[in-house]
Amino acid sequence: xxxPRRKTPFSASPEAFTMKTRKNNNLPIFVVxxxxxxxxxxxxxxxVKSIAEFPFSSTxxxxxxxEMQETKQSSSDSVSKQSDSVSEIQNRVSLSATAxxxxxxxxxxxxxxxxxxxxxxxxxxxxxxxxxLDKKIEMNEEDDAEEIxxxxxxxxxxxxxxxxxxxxxxLYKEDECEFLTAQVTCMRNGRKDSLYxxxxxxxxxxxxxxxxxxxxxxxxxxxxxxxVGDSLNRNQWESMICFAQSVIPPGRKSLVKNxxxxxxxxxxxxxxxxxxxxxxxxxxxxxxxxxxSIQNRIIMPKSIKKHGKNWKGxxxxxxxxxxxxxxxxxxxxxxxxFDQGATEYDEIDRPLAYRxxxxxxxxxxxxxxxxxxxxxxxxxxxxxxxxxxxxxxxxGIKCAKETTPVLNRTTPLEVGTDRRxxxxxxxxxxxxxxxxxxxxxxxxxxxxxxxxxxxxTIRQGKMLTPxxxxxxxxxxxxxxxxxPGLPDTWNEFLYTRIISRS
Numbered sequence: 001x002x003x004p005r006r007k008t009p010f011s012a013s014p015e016a017f018t019m020k021t022r023k024n025n026n027l028p029i030f031v032v033x034x035x036x037x038x039x040x041x042x043x044x045x046x047x048v049k050s051i052a053e054f055p056f057s058s059t060x061x062x063x064x065x066x067e068m069q070e071t072k073q074s075s076s077d078s079v080s081k082q083s084d085s086v087s088e089i090q091n092r093v094s095l096s097a098t099a100x101x102x103x104x105x106x107x108x109x110x111x112x113x114x115x116x117x118x119x120x121x122x123x124x125x126x127x128x129x130x131x132x133l134d135k136k137i138e139m140n141e142e143d144d145a146e147e148i149x150x151x152x153x154x155x156x157x158x159x160x161x162x163x164x165x166x167x168x169x170x171l172y173k174e175d176e177c178e179f180l181t182a183q184v185t186c187m188r189n190g191r192k193d194s195l196y197x198x199x200x201x202x203x204x205x206x207x208x209x210x211x212x213x214x215x216x217x218x219x220x221x222x223x224x225x226x227x228v229g230d231s232l233n234r235n236q237w238e239s240m241i242c243f244a245q246s247v248i249p250p251g252r253k254s255l256v257k258n259x260x261x262x263x264x265x266x267x268x269x270x271x272x273x274x275x276x277x278x279x280x281x282x283x284x285x286x287x288x289x290x291x292x293s294i295q296n297r298i299i300m301p302k303s304i305k306k307h308g309k310n311w312k313g314x315x316x317x318x319x320x321x322x323x324x325x326x327x328x329x330x331x332x333x334x335x336x337x338f339d340q341g342a343t344e345y346d347e348i349d350r351p352l353a354y355r356x357x358x359x360x361x362x363x364x365x366x367x368x369x370x371x372x373x374x375x376x377x378x379x380x381x382x383x384x385x386x387x388x389x390x391x392x393x394x395x396g397i398k399c400a401k402e403t404t405p406v407l408n409r410t411t412p413l414e415v416g417t418d419r420r421x422x423x424x425x426x427x428x429x430x431x432x433x434x435x436x437x438x439x440x441x442x443x444x445x446x447x448x449x450x451x452x453x454x455x456x457t458i459r460q461g462k463m464l465t466p467x468x469x470x471x472x473x474x475x476x477x478x479x480x481x482x483x484p485g486l487p488d489t490w491n492e493f494l495y496t497r498i499i500s501r502s
Contacts, residue, residue: 019171091494148209150500155206157493158440162405162447165200171211176278177483179255179264182458184238186482189456189463193403196451196482201444201489208492209252209499213247220244228311229320229486230279232382235480236318237262237275239487243495244273261310274314278307279324281361283338286324295462297324298332298345301356308364315367316498320379321357322421323479325350346407351420358428366433375501377494378429379439383417385449385478390415399478400453406447410444413446437497443489453477 062277151157174180174187187194227237241264245253252267260277277289283303286292311317325331331353336342365376386398391406391413406413422442429436454476455469468475481487 008258019334022099061115067205097450105369135485139182148212148215149207150209151203151206151496153500155203157203157206157496158318158444159205160201160203160444162199162407162444163202164195164198166198170197170199172242172246173207174484177245178484179241179245180238180465183480184235184453184457184483184485186453186485188432189453189458190469191454191456191482195403196448196486197484199405199448199451201492209496211243211244211492211495215499217244217247217266217269217271220266220273221269222271222439224272224313225314225316225318226272226274226311226314226317227320228276228277228278228307229281229318229379230321230322230324231278233318233320233379234275234277234452235382235483236379236487236490237273239483239485240491240494242483243488244271245489256272260307262285276307276310279321280357281307281319281321282357283307285338291322292371295327296332297327298334299353299357300334300337301353302360303337304360304364308368312368312376316375316377318377318494319361320378320382322381323384325354325421326384326418350418351424354421355424355428358425362428365436369434370433376434376436377426377497378436380422380425381422381492382479382481383415383418383442383446385415385452387416388449397472398454398476399449400454400472400476402450402452402454404450406449409447415446415449417442417446439490439493441493444489445486448481448486451481453482456482 032467043331162193174185182189186196225240226241229231241255244264244266248268254266254267255262255264257263262275264273266272277285277292279292280297280299281304283300283306285296285298286294287307329350330347331350332345332347333353333356334342335344335346369376385391385399385402388394388398388402393402426438426440429438455464455472457464457477457480459468459475459477464475
């Protein structure tokens with residue numbers, strides 16, 4: 001059965017509806033369309049507001065991140081003042097996937113309004129990226145530094161020639177190293193010529209690496225470097241301080257002397273360069289660092305623990321002992337102990353006593369030094385220049401007034417060095433269980449008759465008077481060396497070994 005439908009205004013045909021509308025003179029159609037448009041706009045805005053307050057999307061839109069970035073930039077004057085290149089890097093970093101993920105996790109864990117939370121997060125992230133960027137720039141500056149070329153492992157650094165090189169040497173200036181003592185500041189003490197500062201040692205088969213103070217300090221970071229021995233090792237220690245301190249700002253370095261131990265501290269690197277006074281390495285009656293000018297020198301060849309306890313835990317140990325052996329042909333060996341008040345002694349031949357002492361030292365090193373932590377060096381004999389006839393100058397007076405090295409020689413210069421002690425030290429260090437690097441400075445130093453302090457120094461803590469300086473035969477010091485000068489070359493060998501092995 002056909003069910004009749006109820007007629008409604010919309011059931012009529014379109015033509016009838018149109019005619020009826022026009023006939024009844026209702027609202028124009030454009031008013032209806034406009035009303036529908038306004039309703040749609042209102043609903044769209046409500047949807048947008050809802051999405052903003054309740055972010056269902058797992059990934060912020062690029063436009064939203066860009067707006068947050070602009071909000072951060074407008075609220076931070078420091079960021080807006082960065083250079084274009086830095087700002088570009090920061091923009092890329094802040095819009096990375098990692099940054100987006102961090103921002104989303106923060107929003108989900110702390111559902112607060114966009115206006116309060118997101119700018120804070122962006123500010124923190126931007127500050128962190130700025131710090132990372134600064135570190136990267138510093139690293140790039142270091143990477144741009146000149147590359148250090150190391151010599152081959154089998155190159156004999158100690159076989160070579162002295163080359164006059166006023167361009168690269170000296171490696172520092174006397175008046176710029178505040179820690180030099182009056183004993184070695186020859187120019188300040190009245191020396192007129194400075195040629196001795198400009199000689200560079202050139203190995204025959206390779207090159208010494210260019211000295212880089214910052215590289216040395218990086219190798220010494222959180223480490224201790226200690227020189228142990230006599231005044232020649234102190235000479236080398238002062239040179240090493242000048243090497244290291246040249247790039248350290250004022251207030252970030254200090255020198256403290258306490259008894260036998262002197263410690264130069266480099267605060268920003270947590271590093272120390274130290275000197276320990278022990279002229280014979282073993283116990284002697286010359287162990288007082290201030291009152292040791294004793295003619296009757298007595299040693300205890302088998303007693304080293306009192307000194308050795310100060311050497312434990314050091315990362316680089318540089319030993320020497322020689323000059324204090326040279327004032328007599330025989331050495332006095334104590335019967336008993338200084339602590340027990342013993343005074344009697346035996347006299348034995350110098351080489352025999354030297355062998356006894358170095359044997360005691362070698363046993364201590366092998367027992368107490370961990371080669372995985374500590375690198376051990378032994379410096380050979382630093383020569384004297386007492387007789388000018390040794391280098392063919394019959395009119396000279398000791399080393400006084402000498403201004404140039406001995407050049408064009410292929411054989412050692414005979415200046416009175418006790419080569420027997422050289423052989424003993426070389427043989428003992430080679431036979432040790434703990435590896436010891438032998439700094440063979442003797443022959444190359446024998447050529448440097450020009451580099452001693454001569455009369456431009458102090459004696460017993462006082463500057464030489466003009467009358468004393470005129471008495472060359474009595475007062476010329478042909479044992480110690482001016483700084484800058486020859487000990488800098490010894491430290492170039494040490495520097496080469498440290499940077500190549502660490």
